Amino acid sequence: MNDVTYFPGCSLHGTAREYDESFRGVAKLLDIALHELEDWTCCGSTSAHSTDEALAVALPVRNLRIAGRHDRDMIVPCVACYSRFKAAEAGAKEHPEYLETPYEPKVAVRYALDYFCEPARSEQMRAKVVKPLAGLKVACYYGCLAVRPPELTGVARYENPEHMDRLLGLLGAETVDWSYKTDCCGASLTMTRTDIVVELTGRIVAMAREAGADCIVTGCSMCHANLDTRQTALAAKGGGEPLPVFYFTELMGLAMGHPEVKTWISRHVTDPKRLLAKKGLL
Numbered sequence: 001m002n003d004v005t006y007f008p009g010c011s012l013h014g015t016a017r018e019y020d021e022s023f024r025g026v027a028k029l030l031d032i033a034l035h036e037l038e039d040w041t042c043c044g045s046t047s048a049h050s051t052d053e054a055l056a057v058a059l060p061v062r063n064l065r066i067a068g069r070h071d072r073d074m075i076v077p078c079v080a081c082y083s084r085f086k087a088a089e090a091g092a093k094e095h096p097e098y099l100e101t102p103y104e105p106k107v108a109v110r111y112a113l114d115y116f117c118e119p120a121r122s123e124q125m126r127a128k129v130v131k132p133l134a135g136l137k138v139a140c141y142y143g144c145l146a147v148r149p150p151e152l153t154g155v156a157r158y159e160n161p162e163h164m165d166r167l168l169g170l171l172g173a174e175t176v177d178w179s180y181k182t183d184c185c186g187a188s189l190t191m192t193r194t195d196i197v198v199e200l201t202g203r204i205v206a207m208a209r210e211a212g213a214d215c216i217v218t219g220c221s222m223c224h225a226n227l228d229t230r231q232t233a234l235a236a237k238g239g240g241e242p243l244p245v246f247y248f249t250e251l252m253g254l255a256m257g258h259p260e261v262k263t264w265i266s267r268h269v270t271d272p273k274r275l276l277a278k279k280g281l282l
Contacts, residue, residue, distance in 0.1 A: 004115075005067050005107070006034040007085075009078035010042050016078070016221035018264040022249035023077050023112060025258045030124055037067055037074065043084040046188040053091070054098040060088035061103050068106030077112040077249070079220040083145040085109045086152040111146060111153075113219040113248060117163040122170055130257040132172025135279045138251075139176050139213035139243075140164040141204065143223040144184050158182070164248060168217060171255040178211035180204050185226040201230045205243055214275055215244040217251060231270040244272030254281060 012020035027034050044059035064085065067074045076082040092103040115121065147158040155161055159182065165175040183204060186197030205227065208216050218224050224245055231242035245268070254261045254276070262282070265272050276282035 001031050001033050003033045003035065003072050004110075005070055005072050005074040006036045007040055007063065007067070007074055007076045007078075007081060008036065009076070009081040011078055011080075011221040015225060016247075018267045019077055019221055019224070019247045019249065021260065022247055022253050022258075022264045025260055025264075026116075026125075026249050026252045026256065029128060029253075029256050029258060030121060034075075035070070035072070037063060039066060043081040045080040045084045053095070056084070057088045057091040057095065057098045060084045061092055061099060064088065064105070064107060064109070065103065067109075070107070073108045073110050073115075075110050075112055075115050077219070077221075079111060079113075079143065079145045080222060082109065082111040083152070090152060111219075113146060113164060113167075116248075116252070117167050122167065125167075125252065125256070126170050128256045129171060131255055131281065133168070133251060133255050133279075133281060134172045136173045136276075136281065137176055137212055137214045138168050138173045138217045138246075139178055139208035139211055139215070140168060140181055140248075141208070141216050141218045141223060141227070142182050143218060143220045144182065144187070146219060147182055164217065164219070167248065168251065171251060173251065176208070176211040176213045178207055178213070180207040185223045187222050187226070190222075190226055197226055198230060198233065201226050202234050202237075205231070205234060206240070208243055209240055213243065214279070215246055215272065217246045217248050219248050228269045242270045244268065244270050244275050246272065 008020050040063050044056050048056040142161050147155040147161050150158040168175050186200040190197045228245040235242050250264050
């Protein structure tokens with residue numbers, strides 16, 4: 001049994017509830033014991049880092065101090081939270097004046113996708129696959145923050161990452177080659193500049209479709225929301241048939257036979273059940 005600290009963040013307790021549930025579900029299947037961080041608070045994304053540099057460091061550091069009380073890694077599914085934690089670690093070192101007391105890192109912060117892609121867990125997952133995702137062609141969409149900036153994330157192939165592709169390949173899916181896997185979806189501009197988000201998400205969906213993908217897979221709650229909720233509008237404008245958008249943890253759960261998969265995907269705006277049924281996976 002692997003014990004880790006779990007930081008769900010705000011979105012996984014709200015609009016990305018299926019991400020939280022699928023993460024918890026696959027963690028249990030892989031004998032990973034999750035200890036949700038006690039008394040955790042918002043990491044400050046995007047409200048703090050776009051308005052107050054000191055607050056953008058202080059909010060994540062508060063959570064990091066609590067996590068540092070435990071001798072275990074902290075796993076973060078929300079890539080925006082992960083980005084803020086990594087930035088805060090660097091910010092606390094560069095600007096100690098932002099904090100009332102100095103901060104010394106005592107916990108390893110791990111992005112959930114990176115954690116599951118490690119060889120030991122990948123092999124463990126492979127052994128538990130009961131329903132290979134054969135025939136499912138997926139476009140792995142990493143987005144901006146999972147891999148950049150590389151000096152914070154440590155991802156070497158930040159322009160063309162492949163670790164999610166390998167993970168989905170182990171599940172039996174076919175991953176497509178495409179050049180938009182790290183393009184921005186518009187992120188938090190969804191309310192303030194909807195026109196930009198529609199343009200960017202439309203381009204991503206169109207390129208995934210052109211590459212021959214049946215669906216898009218991501219590990220970012222903001223990317224999922226932007227891509228999933230824009231499909232109907234894009235289709236109405238002649239953008240082609242909607243492409244379902246999955247969290248990578250949902251497809252992990254599907255391949256490993258988790259009984260709650262239908263509940264998770266029933267919350268999607270773009271219904272993926274017809275696609276999965278067509279592929280004999282549901």
